[in-house]
Amino acid sequence: MKKYILTILIALAAIITCTANDGVYFTSGNFLVPLQETDISVSKEILTITIGKDGIAKVDVYYEFNNKGQAKNVTMAFEAASPYNSCAPLDHQGKHPDIKDFTVNMNGVSLSHRNAVVACRYTQEGEQVDFTPLDLTKWKGFGEVADSILPAENAIYNSELDSISSFAYAYYFDAPFKEGINKVHHTYQYRMSYNVSQKFTIPYWLTPAMRWANHQVDDFTLRIASEEPTEFCLTDTLFTSAPFFSTQKTPIYHFKDAYERHSILAELSPNDTIVWHGKDFKPKADISIEAPLWSMDSVMNKWSASDWVIITADKHVYKYIGECDDKFLVKKNNYQLVAQEGSKKTLYCAEEGHGRVFVDTEEATMVNVRKLPSTKSTILGTISSGNHPQIGNDAKKPATYPCLGLVDALDRHSEEITKWYKIKYKGRVGYVSQKVTRWNAF
The missing domain is CATH 2.30.30 (SH3 type barrels.)
Incomplete structure (x- = not known):
């Protein structure tokens, strides 16, 4: 009984951990795995991840598997982690709601696939996936049972067992391996996750590669591209054995950030690709391609x-x-x-009079400058985002104003706006609402 309760608690802890970050997780890219022990090894992988438009990541993977034994059929699987905070209902057909255009081609022949929902068990060694399809007449998802019973969207509940489990979506296909080298081309698209600090994150699991016979990828290439100009960061601890390079000779910076993480930073254009190539690749961790934490697009930095x-x-x-x-x-x-x-x-701070203030173009096009930090105070004038239809050509660019401080409203209890930037405006001191303006250090 104690063991059963401990299992439930471990599962709940793993499920609820996701709530620590204010954001939406859709799923992760993943490596194809065999469902049974096999003597087949991974000779080569070329993984191309494209940061697409409209929040979509595109994955194109080329594998070469080496079957040193006789020809055989192997059931292969792709695990797609369940979403969190996306409000997606459980798909009873086993198709992940945020993955599309899933294809597998082996030795020039397209392979069909089938889907299922499977249980994820959490142990001290980490997540263990049981690829046995669950009976969804007995297991129910978020919204199908009371919220008091099911604490999270990425979990399912079985009333007969009175049991909660995290789950994943599984894609299965039967792979006919011939003797020698077998070529597999695998493609799919999935929605990029995001949070208050980052406009996008593209998590990708590399560690399942260790489940093949050679417990490595003999020859591994990672290619990162983008359909539009994009900055990205990638923790580089897995990639210290060889350098990254750009096909367009774009600078790639290896740096240690304020959180002591070692990462690369690159600015991608649509005709550029960042590439890493290595031999005997043994991934002991997974990766995530992410928008920089300092991006002005993030909610946190707003x-x-x-x-x-x-x-x-x-x-x-x-x-x-x-x-x-x-x-x-x-x-x-x-x-x-x-x-x-x-x-x-x-450290520059608005409260100490550092930096500059400008209109938040997501909130307003023109903002009143007040004599005092109050909506009841006299209006001295306006500042513009540069996008207002009534302004002249001389104000097409958003103007920035010296920040003289960040102060409380005159009456914080009766006013909706509680903080005001103190700025220098046309030789005078004025105040603008923090709700419709932004601050930058320089």
């Missing part, structure tokens, strides 16, 4: 009123990104490296 900057010996001010050996990785208009010697890392 309300930020402080930031770390680098002030160089010649008094230039840059946004601090991270450290590259004896240099700082910084950004103003573009990314660049500046010497740490003679430079100073400093």
Whole structure:
């Protein structure tokens, strides 16, 4: 009984952990795996992940499997983790709601696939997937039972067993392996996840590659592309044995960020691809291609009123990104490296009168400047986003104004707007609502 209760608690802990981040997780890309022990090894993999438009990631994988034994049929599977915070109902056909265009071609022949919902068990060693299809007449998803019984969207409940389990969607196909090298081409698309700090994250599981006979990929290539101009970061601890390179010779920065994570940063254009190639690749962790934490597109940064900057010996001010050996990785208009010697890392804060203020174009096109921090105060004028139809050609670009402070409203209890930026406006001091404006360090 104690063991049964412990299993339930471990499962619930794993399920509810996802709530720690305010965001939406759709699923992860994954490696194809055999459902039974096999002597087949992975000779080669070319994994291409494209950061697509409209929040879609596109995956194209080329495999070469080496069957050193006799010809055989092997049931292969693709595990797609269940979504969280997406409000997607359980799909009783076993098709993941956020994956589309799933195809497998083996040795020039298209293979059909079937779907199921499967249970994920959590142990001290991590997640264990049982690829036995669940009976969905007995297992119910979020919204099909009372919220008090099922605590999370990425879980299912069996009333007969009075049991809760996390689950995944499984894609199965029967693979006829001939003797020698077998070529598999696998494609699919899935929605990119996101959170308050990042516009997109593309999680991808590499560790299932260890389930094949050689427990590695003999020859592995990772290719990252994008359909539109995009910045991305990728933790590079798996890729220290060889360098990344750009097909267009775009700079790739290896840096340590404020959280002590070692990552690469690159700016992709649609005709560029970031590539890594290595031999005897043994992935001991999974990866996630992510929007930079400092992106102005993130919800978290929208309300930020402080930031770390680098002030160089010649008094230039840059946004601090991270450290590259004896240099700082910084950004103003573009990314660049500046010497740490003679430079100073400093925290800029709106409250202390650092930085500049401008209109939040997602909230407004014109904003009133008040004499005092109150909506009841006299209007001194307006500042513009540059997109208002009534303004002249001389104001097409959003203007920025020196920040003199961040203050409370005159009456915080009666006013909806509780914080105001104090700015320098046409030679005078004025106040603009924090709700419709943004702050930047420089």
